[in-house]
Amino acid sequence: MSEMEDLDVTACKRCDELVACRSRIVNGTGPADADLLFVGEAPGEREDEQGEPFVGRSGDVLDDGLREAGLDRADVRIANCVRCRPPGNRDPTDAELANCREYLEQEVDRVDPAVVVTLGKVPAEHLLDRDVAVTSEAGDVREATVGGEPRRVLVCVHPAATLYDPSQRETFAATLDRAAEFTDESSGQSRLGEF
Numbered sequence: 001m002s003e004m005e006d007l008d009v010t011a012c013k014r015c016d017e018l019v020a021c022r023s024r025i026v027n028g029t030g031p032a033d034a035d036l037l038f039v040g041e042a043p044g045e046r047e048d049e050q051g052e053p054f055v056g057r058s059g060d061v062l063d064d065g066l067r068e069a070g071l072d073r074a075d076v077r078i079a080n081c082v083r084c085r086p087p088g089n090r091d092p093t094d095a096e097l098a099n100c101r102e103y104l105e106q107e108v109d110r111v112d113p114a115v116v117v118t119l120g121k122v123p124a125e126h127l128l129d130r131d132v133a134v135t136s137e138a139g140d141v142r143e144a145t146v147g148g149e150p151r152r153v154l155v156c157v158h159p160a161a162t163l164y165d166p167s168q169r170e171t172f173a174a175t176l177d178r179a180a181e182f183t184d185e186s187s188g189q190s191r192l193g194e195f
């Protein structure tokens, strides 16, 4: 068993509609001691098929962005607010987000990342617990309480947004550059100076 497998959710039945529609539960992937924990919204079709977050088109964009920022997918942890695919890729409901919150909190607690990077509006609003205008706040580091602990949250646009709106590409790339500053390879000084 890998060091995170005990956190894998294997038989959750909290959300009737998601249980009925899912092919599988999509748990987080990546090292337990990652400096960066990326949190998306919920699995899409590909993720539901393959059982891994961000393996579809959004995942390709994320992988490319990580590479351009000098990061490697293998070194970051990637998870979602909700671990089962909502039918038709609709947004997760508040009840679904609440049902899955405990798993997300356990994930954040265990990984204890230098920063949680939210991919898109749903995870930003879920963790910051307020309305977020992602395009104007992208690249900003905020503080949120997750599982009773203060956590740094770096707001990022969803990778898919760069496909629909190419003007978001620069914002996405700049935010990933900012994320890279929180990794161990970068100066610990600049990381601690954030707050």
Ligand code: URA
Pocket: 040, 041, 042, 043, 044, 047, 052, 053, 054, 055, 056, 058, 059, 080, 119, 120
């Ligand atoms: N979009 C998300 O928010 N999460 C995924 O895992 C894939 C696409």
